Amino acid sequence: xxxxxxxxxxxxxxxxxxxxxxxxxxxxxxxxxxxxxxxxxxxxxxxxxxxxxxxxxxxxxxxxxxxxxxxxxxxxxxxxxxxxxxxxxxxxxxxxxxxxxxxxxxxxxxxxxxxxxxxxxxxxxxxxxxxxxxxxxxxxxxxxxx
Amino acid sequence: xxxxxxxxxxxxxxxxxxxxxxxxxxxxxxxxxxxxxxxxxxxxxxxxxxxxxxxxxxxxxxxxxxxxxxxxxxxxxxxxxxxxxxxxxxxxxxxxxxxxxxxxxxxxxxxxxxxxxxxxxxxxxxxxxxxxxxxxxxxxxxxxxxxxxxxxxxxxxxxxxxxxxxxxxxxxxxxxxxxxxxxxxxxxxxxxx
Numbered sequence: 021x022x023x024x025x026x027x028x029x030x031x032x033x034x035x036x037x038x039x040x041x042x043x044x045x046x047x048x049x050x051x052x053x054x055x056x057x058x059x060x061x062x063x064x065x066x067x068x069x070x071x072x073x074x075x076x077x078x079x080x081x082x083x084x085x086x087x088x089x090x091x092x093x094x095x096x097x098x099x100x101x102x103x104x105x106x107x108x109x110x111x112x113x114x115x116x117x118x119x120x121x122x123x124x125x126x127x128x129x130x131x132x133x134x135x136x137x138x139x140x141x142x143x144x145x146x147x148x149x150x151x152x153x154x155x156x157x158x159x160x161x162x163x164x165x166x
Numbered sequence: 167x168x169x170x171x172x173x174x175x176x177x178x179x180x181x182x183x184x185x186x187x188x189x190x191x192x193x194x195x196x197x198x199x200x201x202x203x204x205x206x207x208x209x210x211x212x213x214x215x216x217x218x219x220x221x222x223x224x225x226x227x228x229x230x231x232x233x234x235x236x237x238x239x240x241x242x243x244x245x246x247x248x249x250x251x252x253x254x255x256x257x258x259x260x261x262x263x264x265x266x267x268x269x270x271x272x273x274x275x276x277x278x279x280x281x282x283x284x285x286x287x288x289x290x291x292x293x294x295x296x297x298x299x300x301x302x303x304x305x306x307x308x309x310x311x312x313x314x315x316x317x318x319x320x321x322x323x324x325x326x327x328x329x330x331x332x333x334x335x336x337x338x339x340x341x342x343x344x345x346x347x348x349x350x351x352x353x354x355x356x357x358x359x
Contacts, residue, residue, distance in 0.1 A: 027311030029329020124179075125313020137314050158344060159175075159329070159336040161353050 021104060022116045023147050026157035032118050033074055035157050040116070045070060052078035063103065069112040071103075076119040076147075077140050084136045092139040093146065100150050117151075119144055171252070173297045175335050175354075177307045178345030185223060185259055187343070187350050188306045192257045193232045195302055203234045204249075204256045204300075208263040210240045223259070240267045243292025250300040258296075261307035261335075264289065265328055276320065282327055290334055297338070305335060309344070 026032050037043065048066040050059060052075035063071065073079075083092040107113045123141050128134050148154055154165040174191065178184035196203045205227065209220055227234050239246050243264060250256055258264075268285045275281045297303045311329055315321050336342045342354035 027309070027329075029311055029326050029333075031329075031333050121312045122314035123312065124309070125315060128314055133314060140314075158353055159332040159342070161336060161342065163353065 021100075021107060021147075021151045021153075022114065023144075023151035023154040024116060024118045024157060025121050025144065025154070027124075028120050028122075030157050031160040032120070032157045035155075035160065035162060036072060036074075036116055036118060039162075040070060040072075040114075042070070042072075047072060049074065051075055056082040058082070058099070063106050069110065070114045070116070072116045072118065074118040076117050076143075077122055077136075080140045080143050081136050084139050085132065089135060089139050089142075093142050096139075096143040097146055100147060104150065117147060119147065171297050171300060172302050172341075173293075173335070173339045174302065174304045175307070175332075175339040175342040176304065176345060176350070177309055177332070177343070179309050182309075182345045183348035184306055184345040186226065187345055187348075188257055188259060188304050189227060189230060192255050192302070192304055193230055196232065196255045199253070199255075199301065201301055202254045203232055204254055205234045205236045206243075206246065206256065206258040207236055207238050208240055208258070208260060208267065210263075210267055240264070241271060243289060244295060245292075247292060247295035247299055250296060252299070252301055254300040255302045255304075256296055256300045257304045257306070258293075259306040261289075261305055261331065262310065262328065265324070265331065269324060269327070276323060282323065286327055286330055286334075289331060293335065294338070305339075307332060307335075 024032050024036055040047070042049075046068045047070035048062065048068045049072045050062060052058075052073065056078050058079050080092065080096065083095055087095060103115050107115045119140075122137055128137060148165070151166065155162040156165055176184050176188045192203060195201065207220070209216055211217055211220060237246055237249065241264070265285070268289065269276050293303070293305065307328075311325050336354060339354060341352070341356050343350040343356065344353050345351070
């Protein structure tokens with residue numbers, strides 16, 4: 021699992037497309053922005069070895085709108101374990117998670133936004149721990165975090 | 167540093183010391199090369215707070231012991247390009263204010279994609295031209311893309327444009343720094359500093 025993070029509009033998706041030469045490799049790209057909930061069973065349905073999940077903060081927003089903070093974190097951990105299990109079944113398989121850093125603005129006015137920001141921070145820490153590789157993207161430039 | 171014209175991009179949070187760092191690089195380079203020091207100020211002074219911020223930066227530059235020539239250019243950066251030659255060191259502080267001024271130049275036009283693209287292209291044209299005319303161009307900007315206010319169209323549009331500009335500028339730049347509480351982190355090509 022490769023975790024790619026950084027601020028919005030910093031070129032994270034572009035970096036992933038170039039890094040993994042996705043224009044020449046079959047892959048499944050799921051963008052979370054439009055369809056907020058995690059699509060069901062996508063991992064069982066795809067035959068591709070590379071899966072990119074872009075905008076995981078929106079998956080977490082969906083969790084956050086329905087669950088208590090502690091449950092969000094547990095659900096995310098379970099979710100990560102499921103994805104890692106898929107990845108470990110074949111050495112060709114690779115899961116790439118792209119998550120926007122939303123942690124450095126002023127405190128949001130709405131409590132639900134504060135909760136979303138909190139759970140996203142915790143979920144990113146858990147993601148970072150389980151990821152084999154991680155990169156921070158700053159205006160198109162990557163800094164390897166692990 | 168290369169002999170031909172070069173570009174350094176410096177970004178950081180509010181009061182992170184990014185301007186002081188940029189001014190130091192500019193002054194050191196100018197002293198080393200006996201070059202002229204130029205400062206492009208982008209602020210439009212509209213209230214007392216802005217007045218104080220501008221005064222603060224001015225005092226810093228006066229106390230630096232170097233002589234700066236200041237150019238007030240809140241919009242249309244390209245117009246300044248011919249004011250510099252290949253001996254000059256030019257500091258632009260800061261890009262966010264310049265974008266802000268262009269962005270709100272005309273009421274509600276910011277929603278128009280063509281207008282947005284024109285602004286980006288005109289700022290990049292100004293930067294490219296100044297870079298090629300002078301010896302060293304240093305651009306200071308802000309870190310404002312790591313918040314969670316993404317449901318506001320105006321903020322989102324501004325952030326998208328700034329992100330696009332930053333990506334272009336970093337790719338053009340020989341060096342890029344992220345300043346954290348006074349400490350510059352080299353993000354691109356800084357081994358030659």
